[in-house]
Amino acid sequence: GWHVVRCDGNDLPAIDAAIRESQAVTDRPSLIMAKTIIGFGSPKLAGTSKAHSNPFGAEELAATKAALGISPEPFHVDEDVLSHYRQLGEKGTGTHAEWSEAFKAYHGAEPELGAQLRDAIAGELGKGWLEALPTIADKVATRKAGEMVINAIAESLPTLMGGSADLAESNLTTQKGRGYFQPDSPSGKTVNFGVREFAMCSAVNGITLHGGTRGYGGSFLVFSDYARPALRLSALMECPSIFVFTHDSVGVGEDGPTHEPIEHLTSLRAIPNFNLFRPADGNETAVGWKVALQAKTFPTLLALSRQALPAVTPEDVLNHPAEKGGYVLKDASAEPKVVLIGTGSEIQHCVKAQEALEAEGIPTRVVSLPSWFLFEKQDAAYKASVLPVGIPRVSIEAGSTLAWPRYAEVNLGIDTFGLSAPGDQVMKEFGMTPENLIETAKRLVLG
Template sequence: MREIEMQSINTIRMLSVDQIEKANSGHPGICMGAAPMAYTLFNKHININPENSKWFNRDRFILSAGHGSALLYSMLHLCGFDVTIEDLKEFRQLNSRTPGHPEVGHTHGVEATSGPLGQGIAQAVGMAMAEKHLAAKYNKDELNIIDHYTYAIVGDGDLMEGVANEAISLAGHLGLGKLIVLYDSNDICLDGKLSTSFSDNIIDRVKAMNWHTIKVGDGDTNVEAISAAIEEAKKATDKPTLIEIKTTIGYGAPNKGGTNGVHGAPLGANEYLEAKTKLNWNYEPFTVPTEVKENFVNGVIARGKKKEAQWNELVNKYREKYPEFYDSLIAAINGELNINFEEVLPKYEKNESISTRNASGFTMNAIAKAYDGLFGGSADLAHSNMTYLKEQGDFRKESPEGKNIWFGVREFGMSSAGNGIMLHGGLRSFVSTFFVFSDYLKPAIRMSAIEKQPLIYVLTHDSIAVGEDGPTHEPIEQLAGLRAIPNVNVIRPADAHETNAAWQVALEDKETPSVLVLTRQNINVNAEFNCVDNVRKGAYIISEASQNPVAQIVATGSEVDLGIKAQKELENQGIFVDVVSMPCFRLFDMQDEVYKNSVLKTGIKKLGIEMASSFGWSKYVDDVLCIDTFGASGNGNEVMNLFGFNKETVVNKVKELI
């Protein structure tokens, strides 16, 4: 190792440790141990331009082991991103630009939010999928305008997680040759030695999942071996690569290095001083030696500028030779939809009977014909979720231009990869499974919300109407649980027209994920074709009383039609009620008081009906017909009757209420 390389690596180590010591909080072990691989990757290989951090063909990097955020912030500072020394000094402080774990959109140069272990590598898989698909779609002849790598640094904890295993399996199956993962293998976890809880042979495991593997025995000092491994990985074009790099956690800390004591706590004053001595570091805190800064300027910064300039020349040639594809690419990069929804979306007759999952399938396919950027799939349930895009091809190793992703039974991995696809840009992605299995992917929905990525979750078989499959497959608490996540639009449309509107709302949103909750059973069409403005507001009166109402029935999804049936029976008995369709609690809560009071009228009683938990309904209604137990196995109609979801029960509940 050259002297300037050692000095650069020690600068990374000490900048990271300085942040943690000042904050009295953080994880110095990975920052000190993984500094050589981070230095080698950034200064010798990765193509990024801090002056244009959104350059579309840049390499992507995710620190999946997000607890090592101080390491990432040090790298971003040294690479010329807008992360200042003052920002480093504010590490983990309120309102700083350097939060405890990396947050995309918050810190310049951060590509993904990470920290919940395993999700980072899964998002990297999604980014690599997006690159592979867009390359197949746009590259022509020698003009490879989409041609970049996706890199990730992972730790032992990442690779213990189930979501990482799902994502690794998927990446190997798809042959994502431009995905390169650096594994910081240090044999230590938070509680102690790794051997006490984990003995997998990672190399053998990922090799069995169709990955190329390389092992570097000395990741503490041998940057040449690390660099050679990355070069070898780039040549494995038909498989993703995992490079296991053996490191010493907390390298340079003379007493705590190599132990779990350096994993998740500051070094402390004495160990800090001894580490400076051991690393021959004779500088004040937060110092970057001039020659180190020049090393990065001449390395990653110069290379990035040159690569982008070359790419711009390539794009100019592409624009001249393929103007239509160029225009399509620019629209994709800018996130333009260019869909005339009124012309594109299917229309239905009033009282036509169709399930909202089937309606969603028709909507998706209509959109896919008008908009070229829809890209997603299902966790082995495409023909149950009705999410297969006809005549759009399958995204496979041998046909990456296809738009239908066969995710397999990997719900969490699927959804995290979906987040990665969205973070990459140039596409609008969707994922799908049964609603009850949203429990398997809920952390990814939460991540979508934190990252402000408008991934679309298509979740079908939404209630006890599933019937025969019984309680394990009948959602109860899921609606309440997902509604509780900030920045998530949980939309349960009442019919086919509201389903159209739900898709339009979801696609037009720029920073909120949407969860579309859809029926298996047929329900009547009651909403007007152009109801999108009503759905955007979260709730509206779908069926007004013919005289002044004495009560209101407030419902979501399939229960809206039930409410309208009860409304007619009540009117026959001289009792007049409104029926309110409330597809999205969150969107309704965002409206002003005037609108909310025009929908949920003051001074009259309100009954909420929903085949799910009653949790969350009390702020809107006076009484509920809901389900606060698990469901039952049997014919769907019989199960619904068992729980009181029939016209007679609703009529009686209204009578009792008034």
């Protein structure tokens, strides 16, 4: 069903002809297969792997330029090329002027929509969506909380669009009642990306970089491996894309080790300028979305649970301490003897463990650390106020412990592949329980 064109990839007129032929075909997709020679034009290196791996050197560079008819002058631009691009600049100036006049007329005829479009292009999202951010007091999976947030703010954010890599019923990323983005419904807000995480995340970057629109895409966290180049490039480009990756731990359960992320949280946190946000409950999920939408220079990945989690964090989602990446969720009754640090689904265990330890006379602080990236942006004084020097710390997270010594001496986690069983049973098997946390803290404090 494809229109296929083959051409010489080193022949510019042939490439141009192939593109024009394909543009004329409008009833099916086109594939252009261009056969090329690596290092084309180089007398000594053309057709060899050395053209890829080795620097040409001054002599070979000069010989290659001569063979291709290029001026030996460094950074030379042919006059016809320079003239062509100057003409494009003039054309662009005229086109922009025409668009500006058209927009002025539109704004005059539709003041409210015109202002909305102007603000969207400028990256200003208004305040309506903030007022719509829900407080979530129920025990729900954070993926469900994410769905609640998306659909609460969608009406106030008409340029927010996204979807899932064919996992919408699991990721819960659909904007209900707002249609699907298709050729015959370009105003649809939900995109059916198909089973292709890398292409989806690349498209999300494109939607966001275009301006005027904000993109998001969803899949299972374990499949972030497929999308990693696009995730990394979003950070490198300072593109504030939003990635919704659910089923964030061995809590996935029966799907087993192939679908249970272990090293993924640590691996994604290692990407520079990348905000991995793993919320403890529905309220922190709303905060994660708030941070993601207000970001200008970094992407955010929301790592969300399959299983339901109790509401344990503050309800003021507009002024929530999770925006700082880490905070004291519950403080000790006196000078703390131990600090329990967790993220996501393990915060509930920290809260239960604190109650038990306090009852046994061990003052205990609980710290929620949903975003290492945001926490590290805080000043030294704030970080020290949350994690005081000299007080023993225990971390708990259902994933690799490799990087946790950064924050705690004792680290409860999972450093092997997961298991196939009900999610709560798998969690228990790996010691992701308040009981294990209590005993570990007591051994650390009491010896």
